Amino acid sequence: MNSPKLPSPPSSDHEPEGGLEGGRKRATINDIARLAGVSKKTVSRVINQSPFVRDETRERIEAVIAEWGYAPDPQARGLAFRRSFLIGMIYDNPNPQYVVNMQLGLLDGMRGSGFELVVHPCNRASPTFLADVRTFVERQKLYGVVLPPSVSEDERVAKLLNEIGCAYIRIASVELDKPEHMIVGHDRMGGAQAARHILDLGHRRIAFISGPATFRSSHERRGGFEAALAERGLTLQPSDIIQGAYTFESGVACGDELLARTPRPTAIFAGNDEMAAGVLQSARKAGLSVPADLTVVGFDDFQIAQAVWPPLTTIHTPTREIGRMAAEKLIDAERRERREERDPARTEPTLVVRQSSGPAPVV
Structure with a gap:
């Protein structure tokens, strides 16, 4: 024809x-x-x-x-729909690489859609936090909002967005809302993978550096790690667990403390790569060889994991892919169910083995 x-x-x-x-x-x-x-x-x-x-x-x-x-005409479209063609990302996260990767993923999902991204850093501890979020959403007349951790874990934000009628997607390590509002990262699964890898290498003196208590991911990664250890009959003592801040500096401080102990751990699982990189520095200061004397495992598989020496064994989280999915889910609700059913495992973490992990030293 x-x-x-x-x-x-x-x-x-x-x-x-x-x-x-x-x-x-x-x-x-x-x-x-x-x-x-x-x-x-x-x-x-x-x-x-x-x-x-x-x-x-x-x-x-x-x-x-x-x-x-x-x-x-984007202005005409905005007037016709009584909204802007803007998507907001509201975040409070100490890890800059997470923020960058999430933004790149959101931009991937928005490409060709006519939508633009507006980012809004915030401080959840601020007394004006909720008021600032409301002002940002209403002033920009946002089409919708993507909420990464830890903002996504704050029920007050979801309630506020529902009250003012703003569409949103929450990204979190567990299901916190209706499926249409969620992208789940399955951090507990990643924590378990890290534990099994360390145990398979023969380690028994193991320590864990957690992230901030205000992040749900900290609890999920620890929960998966401890559950997998328990499967093999091993239990972490309270002294084996130390809290960091998801930053390089906190990883150095926690590593210094753990490696000064007698006996010291032969393996350390850090709740993210920034802290794991800090542990590598602590090991060098202590005159220890990684992985001959100490195995170090991180979480996230961000750029720093391959920029340090030795390169980090870590749990890969598809942060950029999750960002892309969140943008698509927000923009294109009509097709989202088919897309997710086609590949339900896209947000699951996976173990990436590099040179920072090795067999437990013989003592």
């Missing part, structure tokens, strides 16, 4: 019905609908990448759009 012949693009002596631009008429969405022989609503669905348009109709509309050089 031959494709319909398209009219020529508008010129000074051939002007379609539409608004003025630079002294010359330009095509409007009504023009595109008329030329393609469809409704304005169908054109809008194609522009917004809805799956509920037949391929033949989509191709015809896209051909007309390309021929006439039509582009929707």
Whole structure:
């Protein structure tokens, strides 16, 4: 079947019905609908990448759009929908690489959608925290919000967003909300993988550096780690657990304390890579060789894991992929169920073995 012949693009002596631009008429969405022989609503669905348009109709509309050089006016779209085409990311996280990777993932998911990202760092401990979140959302007239940990774990934020009618996606290590509002990272599973790897190497004097108590991920990673140790009959004593802050500096401080003990641990699992990198520095200061004298395992598999020496054995979390999924889920609710059912394991952590882990030293 031959494709319909398209009219020529508008010129000074051939002007379609539409608004003025630079002294010359330009095509409007009504023009595109008329030329393609469809409704304005169908054109809008194609522009917004809805799956509920037949391929033949989509191709015809896209051909007309390309021929006439039509582009929707973002301000007009915002007015029509009574909102901006902006997605907010509200975060309070001490790990800059997590923030960067999450932003990259969100931008991946928004590419080609016409949406833009606005980031809002905050402090959950601030007395104006909730008021600041409300002001940010309402001033920007956000289409929706993505909430990474630890903001995602604050029920007050979810309640506020529901009250003001703002769509949101929460990213967390466990299910905290209805499925349509959640991307779950399964941190407990990653903690268990770290424990099994350390035990398989023969270690029995093991220590754990947790993240801040205000992060649910700290508790989930510890819970998975301790549960897997218990499967092999090993229990961490309170003295084997020390709290860090998900920062390099806290990893150094915790590592110094643990490695000064007698007997010292032969393996340390740190709750993230920043702290694990700090432990590597502590080991060097103490004159210890990694992994001959000490095995170090991290969590996240961010860029620092391969930038240190020796490169870190760690638990890979698909942070960028999770960000992409969150953006797509927020923008394109119509297709999200099929996408998630197609590959339900995309957010699960996996063990990555590098040179920082080795057999327990013979004593």
